[in-house]
Amino acid sequence: MKKFLTSPRIWSVIRTIRPWVTMIAVIAILRYTGLLAGISVVAQSALMKTGVLDASPAPPAVARDFDYDFxxxxxxxxxxxxxxxxxxxxxxxxxxxxxxxxxxxxxxxxxxxxxxxxxxxxxxxxxxxxxxxxxxxxxxxxxxxxxxxxxxxxxxxxxxxxxxxxxxxxxxxxxxxxxxxxxxxxxxxxxxxxxxxxxx
Structure with a gap:
């Protein structure tokens, strides 16, 4: 077991995956606490102020009838x-x-x-x-x-x-x-x- 843990190959793998594991953990915490939505609001609001997200009518490929039956x-x-x-x-x-x-x-x-x-x-x-x-x-x-x-x-x-x-x-x-x-x-x-x- 000791030999396994001191193997350079194992430490190389750990160094490679550590940033990904950390990123996934941070995203999971933000999502679980609801902070992810808050960050998204701030980012989207900033973009809206630039005019990049200004709405322009986007007609669908085919103008379909709307189903009012609900x-x-x-x-x-x-x-x-x-x-x-x-x-x-x-x-x-x-x-x-x-x-x-x-x-x-x-x-x-x-x-x-x-x-x-x-x-x-x-x-x-x-x-x-x-x-x-x-x-x-x-x-x-x-x-x-x-x-x-x-x-x-x-x-x-x-x-x-x-x-x-x-x-x-x-x-x-x-x-x-x-x-x-x-x-x-x-x-x-x-x-x-x-x-x-x-x-x-």
């Missing part, structure tokens, strides 16, 4: 049939409290929300947190001073909303077409994006 619930646990939003432009953002990139783009969404005619454009901030975390979601929104409408799934979500990553933002036209889909953090508080929403 329900959401508000933070007071009232069930809302999504069909009630038909005929209006919908800004639909999928997010979660534990998602750093989601949290980073929320101030820009709030600023956009404050400038938009809510008779024409409906905001649906759909939290994908667990159903039992409604209070956590509500507290987060209140603490940040966000006033846009926040909802959570009420059971089934259509296939279109089963996205591989969040944040993901859809814009649905009054005619029921998905006219824009953006995965990842973006700054939505731009004159171009506001004009895009208002001209539909």
């Amino acid at each position: 329900s959401v619930k508000d933070l007071n646990n009232n069930t809302i049939d999504f069909k009630q939003f038909k005929g209006k432009t919908i800004f639909l953002n999928l997010w979660a409290t534990w998602c750093g990139p989601c949290r980073a783009e929320m101030p820009s969404i709030q600023q956009l929300y404050e400038q938009i005619d809510h008779e024409k454009v409906v905001f649906v901030m759909l939290s994908l947190d667990r159903a039992e975390d409604t209070e956590k979601v509500s507290r987060y929104i209140k603490d940040k001073g966000h006033t846009f409408p926040v909802y959570m799934p009420s059971g089934y979500l259509p296939e279109q909303l089963n996205v591989p990553s969040i944040p993901t933002t859809f814009v649905i036209s009054p005619q029921g077409k998905i006219v824009s889909k953006k995965a990842g953090t973006a700054n939505y508080n731009t004159s171009g994006f506001k004009e895009f929403l208002e001209k539909m």
Whole structure:
């Protein structure tokens, strides 16, 4: 055993893997404590200030019909049939409290929300947190001073909303077409994006 531990080859392997083990341990600790999301928010927010992440309408390859056949619930646990939003432009953002990139783009969404005619454009901030975390979601929104409408799934979500990553933002036209889909953090508080929403 002693010979094994003093072998130059073993120490060479240990020296090679030590930085990787350390990095994995640090990431695991940050993830477990929730600090990783905080670091992500700071980094994403800094990028947003440069203008690199300014949103521009990103139409999907094929303008598909949006499936309105599902329900959401508000933070007071009232069930809302999504069909009630038909005929209006919908800004639909999928997010979660534990998602750093989601949290980073929320101030820009709030600023956009404050400038938009809510008779024409409906905001649906759909939290994908667990159903039992409604209070956590509500507290987060209140603490940040966000006033846009926040909802959570009420059971089934259509296939279109089963996205591989969040944040993901859809814009649905009054005619029921998905006219824009953006995965990842973006700054939505731009004159171009506001004009895009208002001209539909």
